[in-house]
Amino acid sequence: MIIKSPFHTRVNGLFHTAISAVLLSQVAQAAPSDDFKTTENIAFYLRHQAFTETILQADPALSQENSGEMPHAASPYTVVSDSVYLNGHTLVATVQHDSTKVPLRVEVIFLKNGTVRVRAQEENPLLPRYDDTQKYVLRGEGNNLGYALASDLKHYRELVDGVKVHTVRYTNEHSAFSVRITEDPWSLTYLENNKPIIELNSKGRFHLEHLRPKPDPETIGDDVSGEWKETFLPFTDSKTRGPESFGMDINFIGFEHVYGIPGHATPLSLKTTNNEKDGYNMPYRLWNLDVFGYELDDPISLYGSIPFMVAHNIDTTVGVFWLNAAETLVDITREKRSNVDNDLPVVNTHWVSEAGVMDVFLMPGPSVADLYRQYTSLIEPTPLPREFALGYHMCRWSYLDQEDVLTVSEKMHEHDIPYDAIWLDIDYTDGMRYFTWDYSKFPDPVAMQKQLAHDGHKLVTIIDPHVKRDSSYRVWKEGNENGYFIKNNTSTKNYDGWCWPKESNWVDYLNPEASKWYSKQYHLDKYLDSTADLFIWNDMNEPSIFRMPEGTAEKNTKHYGDWEHRQVHNLYGMLNHRATFEGMLTRESPRKRPFILSRSYFAGSQRYGAIWTGDNIADWGYMRAAVQMVLSNNIAGMHFSGADVGGFVGNPEPELLIRWYQLGIWHPFFRTHSKKDTKRREPWLFGEPYLSIMRKAICERYRMLPYWYTLFREASLTGMPIVRPMWMEFPKDLDLFAKENTFMVGSSIMVAPSLDSDLTKPIDVTFPSQENWYNMYTHASYFAPIKRRFVTDLAQTLVYVRGGSIIPTRERQRRSSAFMKQDPFTLYVYVSRNDTASGKLYIDDGESYDYEKGAFIEREFVYAEDKLISRSSPFTMESAEHKAFLDKMNNVCIERVVMIGLTSQPTVAIIRENGAEREILLEYGNCRTGSKCVIRDPTVCIGNDWEIALN
Structure with a gap:
């Protein structure tokens, strides 16, 4: 039975149905619900929607999506008089709300390649806002280090219809750029060759909830707006920092199509979110979650997220990168603006994040190649992978034991089917203690790896981020003694959760020492009986946590630096991926390129390995969705991606499996994977003519490997997607x-x-x-x-x-x-x-x-x-x-x-x-x-x- 909520779909409850019978019964008894949040449960989003309603009431014309001439926004935010000045490559302004009068510092930073960075936060915040996302995502650890900064900036001041307007102009080798800031109300227009292409706050939806002292409990009352506390099912999210969200409308002028913001199982050209007939009645949500058997054509949260959006028309390709790792929702609407010659199409987007600093990059293109040069100058391109990683990967939950692994390998040889790697899921471990082996099933892992390597194959083992709470387990004992785990909301104890090993803890990768310690667990002297021919699969790293709200960590749990999980959630999987990469990179000398597959991802994950689209279903619709999802990932710079060929859940008929092979060989990452309770689906089990057709498809992948490897080389130099929309x-x-x-x-x-x-x-x-x-x-x-x-x-x-x-x-x-x-x-x-x-x-x-x-x-x-x-x-x-x-x-x-x-x-x-x-x-x-x-x-x-x- 599939239960669909407005935001999420679940199959048979909050957890994977393939948990062993005993563990499933134990988890199910404690599971509070199988549901996920809808927009009605997301307080910060509702507050921004209420703020938008006040804008619409102030100027009803704004509510008409096809109203013709763009109305003047009724934003209550204005630039403080005489606060605007050019400081080197940065235009600085003080902006404040007409009522609260809290001064906000807005910085517009000009980069040489045409990109403009816009940042906003309080000038004197009560508490520091989380601003380290840039450290993990951007080149040079953010703060513009390593960027080519624009020079020869010219700042002009003028009065337009009685309103002060500031314009900064500059050029690069291709185009002339300018940014126009209007003081009252505050808005920003980005122009290329005097043509507006992107507008900020032209709809008046910029709003930043300033940090404030916590009021008396009697004043808070029921806190129906969820500023200091909100409840979802039996879980209460107490917010010691109070409200700190922000939102901005970003509008693309002259465009009808926008793309990107993966991962969602939605069409390539993103739909509107205010019209269920032609689109959705909910925003695209970016909040990494384990969504088993996800619904198709739905903007629900899935395993990864990259807040990068591209707009394209016949003349220009532009991009917006919203650098924030907190929960983010994106609304999309479309309208026509009256123009001299015709109606000009406009795509309006509204971005709302729960916490952090507003930090957004505007990239002008104008060509596709220009756009990706600009984007990868910020986040780095996909590096050259290990060559074997482009071959065929065989995975199942689970290959049973050492004999099973070697038998499958021999059968592949017998039937003349090439492959490069065979994978082991969680059952190879000693009781879900990662970095260990179940020697009753795998009596000699080294001999197994050597035999595979002798035939040109690699072994990939799964390492999930949860660490079994067991005082006799070396990894948990060391992590616990050194304080390397995420803490509860009082920062006094480890944050305890439940996953495959039952009681577990999670490494805090924001702690540099914890991350270094975790990386060393991949070294050959720590991961006993691993060899240089073994590679890694990081699963469940959203993080997926059973019995918790939406199956992940509670937002008020604490990380290193006293930051809450709400501020860094979407980074977690990427930081797990990074720590694994660094461990694999340093396990041998001279260093060799690692290969790591991750389920969760964020901007920057492309530096550390591949990702896949998660727990899909053996269904024709999911195969079609794989095309959309892999293309969207490539648009957002996550090039090394693919979908489980044949579907993870269920048993594909031979025709579906063959068609999926024929598609999968044309995706950058090519792996078959299936769930424990599915039928075995190695190609020879289907007999003829199916075996020959599958073999032909796999052999075609190998025939084309020189072309694939050359494409990855191009991506490493230019950032251009490997698979591309037409x-x-x-x-x-x-x-x-x-x-x-x-x-x-x-x-x-x-x-x-x-x-x-x-x-x-x-x-x-x-x-x-x-x-x-x-x-x-x-x-x-x-x-x-x-x-x-x-x-x-x-x-x-x-x-x-x-x-x-x-x-x-x-x-x-x-x-x-x-x-x-x-x-x-x-x-x-x-x-x-x-x-x-x-x-x-x-x-x-x-x-x-x-x-x-x-x-x-x-x-x-x-x-x-x-x-x-x-x-x-x-x-x-x-x-x-x-x-x-x-x-x-x-x-x-x-x-x-x-x-x-x-x-x-x-x-x-x-x-x-x-x-x-x-x-x-x-x-x-x-x-x-x-x-x-x-x-x-x-x-x-x-x-x-x-x-x-x-x-």
């Missing part, structure tokens, strides 16, 4: 702005997955741009722009390559990526309408950080005027490490070049390399349209400059 590559095509049934993998490959249970239902594919598109497998070509409809059988997939692309592959089938490192490459050259093509290939050792010293090969391939040229990338570093890597890869060659779409049929290829020249006769194959030829065995070295001329 509009990112074709930004002026209006028909693609809300399209999500097809998506791009990099700039070259378009995937049109089959997402419907009716296998006879046609798939509509839009081929955009004035370009050729080629079916990756049949090489059939399509002359865009054109729309086509296809019906596929179960073995077929629709994958297309954009004309003008060069795709590197490795065609030899191996057991794992480890056995492919010395394999030759094949280049597929898909010729454009202009008879040109280009592409890249990046190679390093796939595991160390030697690439930072130049130990890599990065080639640029260009085809033009009947010549294919390989040249070194400008990022190539001439170093001893580079030379050593070249020597190591000296025997790795290009074994084939496949030319597709040639307009003529040359007969000979002339190969020029290292001053030598030779000829090869061309081979022509069947191709439905155009011309396809194969240059077989050119044997040019992958690390050399060379040229292939067609004659």
